[in-house]
Amino acid sequence: MVAARETLETRARILRAVRGWFERQDFVEVDTPARVRSPGQEVHLDAFPAGADRWLITSPEYHMKRLVAAGLPRIVQVAKCWRANESGPHHRGEFTMVEWYRANEPLETLADDCEALLRVAAIAARRDALAAPFARTTVRELWARHAGIDLRGDEDAADLRAKAAAAGVALGSAEAWDDIFYQVFLDRIEPQLAAAGPTFVFDWPAPLAALARPKPDDPRFVERFELYAGGLELANAFGELTDPVEQRRRFEEEARIRAARGRDAYPVDEALLAALPRMPPTAGIALGFDRLVMLVLGVRDIAEVVSFGDEV
Amino acid sequence: MYDTSDIRKGLKIMIDGAPYTIVEFQFVKPGKGAAFTRTKMKNLLTGAVLERNLRSGDKLEPADVETKTMQYLYADADSFIFMDTSTYDQVGIQKDTVGESADYMPENINVEVLFFNGRAVAVSLPNFIEQAIVSTDPGFRGDTATGATKPAKISTGASINVPLFINVGDVIKIDTRTGQYLERLSRA
Numbered sequence: 279m280v281a282a283r284e285t286l287e288t289r290a291r292i293l294r295a296v297r298g299w300f301e302r303q304d305f306v307e308v309d310t311p312a313r314v315r316s317p318g319q320e321v322h323l324d325a326f327p328a329g330a331d332r333w334l335i336t337s338p339e340y341h342m343k344r345l346v347a348a349g350l351p352r353i354v355q356v357a358k359c360w361r362a363n364e365s366g367p368h369h370r371g372e373f374t375m376v377e378w379y380r381a382n383e384p385l386e387t388l389a390d391d392c393e394a395l396l397r398v399a400a401i402a403a404r405r406d407a408l409a410a411p412f413a414r415t416t417v418r419e420l421w422a423r424h425a426g427i428d429l430r431g432d433e434d435a436a437d438l439r440a441k442a443a444a445a446g447v448a449l450g451s452a453e454a455w456d457d458i459f460y461q462v463f464l465d466r467i468e469p470q471l472a473a474a475g476p477t478f479v480f481d482w483p484a485p486l487a488a489l490a491r492p493k494p495d496d497p498r499f500v501e502r503f504e505l506y507a508g509g510l511e512l513a514n515a516f517g518e519l520t521d522p523v524e525q526r527r528r529f530e531e532e533a534r535i536r537a538a539r540g541r542d543a544y545p546v547d548e549a550l551l552a553a554l555p556r557m558p559p560t561a562g563i564a565l566g567f568d569r570l571v572m573l574v575l576g577v578r579d580i581a582e583v584v585s586f587g588d589e590v
Numbered sequence: 591m592y593d594t595s596d597i598r599k600g601l602k603i604m605i606d607g608a609p610y611t612i613v614e615f616q617f618v619k620p621g622k623g624a625a626f627t628r629t630k631m632k633n634l635l636t637g638a639v640l641e642r643n644l645r646s647g648d649k650l651e652p653a654d655v656e657t658k659t660m661q662y663l664y665a666d667a668d669s670f671i672f673m674d675t676s677t678y679d680q681v682g683i684q685k686d687t688v689g690e691s692a693d694y695m696p697e698n699i700n701v702e703v704l705f706f707n708g709r710a711v712a713v714s715l716p717n718f719i720e721q722a723i724v725s726t727d728p729g730f731r732g733d734t735a736t737g738a739t740k741p742a743k744i745s746t747g748a749s750i751n752v753p754l755f756i757n758v759g760d761v762i763k764i765d766t767r768t769g770q771y772l773e774r775l776s777r778a
Contacts, residue, residue, distance in 0.1 A: 322624050363625065366617030450648045457645060460623035464643040468620060488622050504621060511620065 281585050288403045289571050289583060293356070295402035296376060296395060296567075303391075305354040305378060310341035312358065316547035319532045320488065321456075324362040324541060326371075333544065334360040337564060338377055339489065340550045343518060346560050347553035351381035356567065367579045368510060372590040374567040379518075381558045385501050388515045388563045389414065389478050392505050395565070396476070396573070403574045408507065412476040417483060418499070425466040431483035431498030455485040468506075476507035487528070489562075490516035505565075508573045515563035522554040592650040594627045602634070602653040605642065609634040609653035609706050618643070634704060635711055656705045662695050670695070672703060672710075683710045691715055693748035694766040715766040720775055721745060722761050729754035739771075 281289075300307065317325035317333040318340075325333035338357040345353055359375045376395075380387055393410040400407035421429040427441050435455040442449055442458055447465045452458045471477055482502040484492065490500040501517025519525050529546045537543055571583040581587025592603060601612045610631040619625045625646040632639050634655060644650070660672035660681070669682035670692065683703070685692065691713055695701065699719065704712040726742035739751040742762075750764060752771045759778025762771055 320622055322619070322622060364617070364619060366619075369617060369619060448642055450642075450645050452645060456623055460620050460626065461643060461645070463620055463623070464618065464626055464628065486622060514621070 281582055281587060285571075285575065285577075285583055286585060288575065291402040292399045292571055292574060293567070295398045296570075297356070299395060299398045300354045300378065303352070305352045306350055308342065308345055308350070308353045308355050310338045310345070310355060310357070311335070314341070316340060316545050316550075319529050319536070319544055319546070321532050321535050321539075321541075325544070326360050326362050327542075336361050337375065339562065339564070340547050342377060342379055343557060343560070343562065344550055344553045346379050346381055346518075346562075347557035351558070352379070354378040367581075368569065368572075370568070370580055370584065370587065370590050373580070373584075375564050376567050376570075377562070377564045379560055379562040381560045383561055385480075385503065385515060385517045385561045388561050389503060389505070391563070392478075392513055392565065396507070396570070399570055399574050405574055408476050412478055412505070412507070413474065414478045414480060416481040416499075417479055418481060420467050420470070420479065421462070424470045425462055427462065429483060431485075431496075459483070459486065471506040472509035474506075476505065479504050479506065487519070488516065489519050489525075489528075491519045491521070501561075508576070510566075510569045510573055512569055512573065513563055513565040515561065518557070518560045518562050520554050520557045520559065522551045525554060526551055592652060594625075594644050594646050594648055594650070596650070597627050597629060597644070602655050603631070604651040604653045605631070605640065608636075609655050610640065613639070634706065654707050657702050658705065659700055660703045662697060662699050662701055664697060665692075670713075672701070672713075675700065681710055683713065687711060688713050691766070693746055693769065694719055694764060696721060696745050717766060718772070719764050719766055720761055721764060723752070723756060723758050723778075726752065726756060726758060728757065 312335055313328045313332045314335055315331055318336040323336045325336050328334045337359055338355050342353060342355060355377050357375050357377060358372060360372050362371060364371055393412060397407040418429050421427045425445050427445050435453060435458060438455060438458045439449060442462045447462050449458060449461050452461050480503040481499040484498055484500055487500040490502040493499050493501055503515050504511060505513040533543060533546065568580050568583050572580060577583055597612055597615050599612055603610055610633055612629060612631050614630040616628045618628050626643045629642050629644050630639060659675050661675055663671045663673055668685055670685060670688055671680055671682050673680050694715055702714045703710050721744040723742045724745055727740055738754055740754055741749045742752045742756055743749055750771050752762060756762065756774060757778050761775045763773050763775055765772055
């Protein structure tokens with residue numbers, strides 16, 4: 279199925295407007311490898327194999343961070359990414375990500391960027407822009423408000439499971455910290471976010487740190503936000519971790535979990551670890567471009583906003 | 591056992607000891623978490639709808655349920671007696687189990703009987719039945735207020751609200767889900 283011509287024309291206008299906005303902010307548009315030795319080490323992402331010892335990227339983040347470390351303070355990329363075993367109204371195995379980095383700027387600036395970009399995209403599509411500023415809250419606040427759970431960020435998995443069970447959440451066989459977290463999230467938090475206006479959710483608990491650095495004043499939580507709008511998870515941002523020792527520990531832990539769960543093992547990205555000591559404090563973010571088009575057009579299925587949605 | 595990749599509409603699984611059928615499902619993958627299937631399912635015993643987020647890897651126990659077309663024959667003291675239309679086997683189902691459906695279950699009607707672990711646990715009627723009126727007061731000439739109705743009895747003993755022009759012996763169509771009169775099919 280080919281998407282509607284009007285949709286593809288609007289998508290092209292939005293992309294042009296997004297690129298124009300980054301250019302006006304003095305960003306350098308970059309193009310990093312799509313076929314790599316070390317795709318994302320994240321526990322729940324699976325890369326597509328692409329020949330001997332090579333994989334298609336699930337995100338361009340590792341190479342982009344190396345460019346920041348190499349002295350490019352503001353970079354943006356519009357990157358095709360691939361993730362195996364993901365298909366649904368908000369997911370495609372092949373999709374388009376807008377990823378950008380700001381060296382020596384705080385995480386909050388990226389939230390401001392998102393508000394500006396959503397406005398630029400709406401104007402390009404000749405639609406009404408969402409009223410800014412968007413709501414800004416924290417994971418802890420949402421858990422208290424919608425699940426009645428005091429999330430401390432340093433409880434162990436058994437403790438978290440007990441809290442979730444006491445709140446009446448069906449947990450299935452979830453034993454891992456993140457699995458329990460997302461059972462509660464899907465049951466209690468996400469439906470509320472879907473019904474609310476656009477919302478930045480800041481301060482994620484340390485077990486969900488990914489590539490984010492701990493908050494200086496409270497290391498139980500990390501510098502990370504997600505932007506939710508119109509029932510879509512639109513963007514994920516980090517105050518980037520630049521400590522190579524901690525980053526190696528996380529990579530090795532993730533590799534261990536991947537192996538234990540029988541998922542493909544990916545080599546640790548040594549080139550990234552070697553570059554981290556030269557990386558300035560940086561904030562980085564990935565925004566799903568297909569979902570941005572969905573949001574602006576009010577479309578509910580991602581297949582409608584990509585040219586051959588049923589073939590990818 | 592099933593897992594989340596087996597989920598499809600109509601799949602019958604056990605949740606907390608009760609049989610459910612999947613009504614809707616959607617792939618979701620929040621944040622940097624695992625894949626889940628957001629699932630809406632219906633309790634086959636009570637009709638209650640339940641939403642569950644089933645994590646990829648969760649095991650699902652199949653529900654031992656089967657539906658058979660059966661003909662309602664007659665009632666005894668505490669049961670309704672049905673006959674399997676293919677094997678002619680007869681089975682009794684407690685009146686409590688059939689519940690208010692009995693109001694719209696005339697003799698000889700074909701119904702769907704749900705068996706759970708080999709036991710008949712629920713009866714579902716066709717959405718519409720055709721029934722003759724066995725008793726009702728005559729309509730009064732001149733009483734033409736729009737929507738005015740009167741009670742009328744059908745063979746099961748149930749009372750239906752019908753328009754004033756309906757007479758004994760008229761055959762009417764009834765929605766068994768609401769008990770509402772829909773139209774007159776033939777006149778006495």
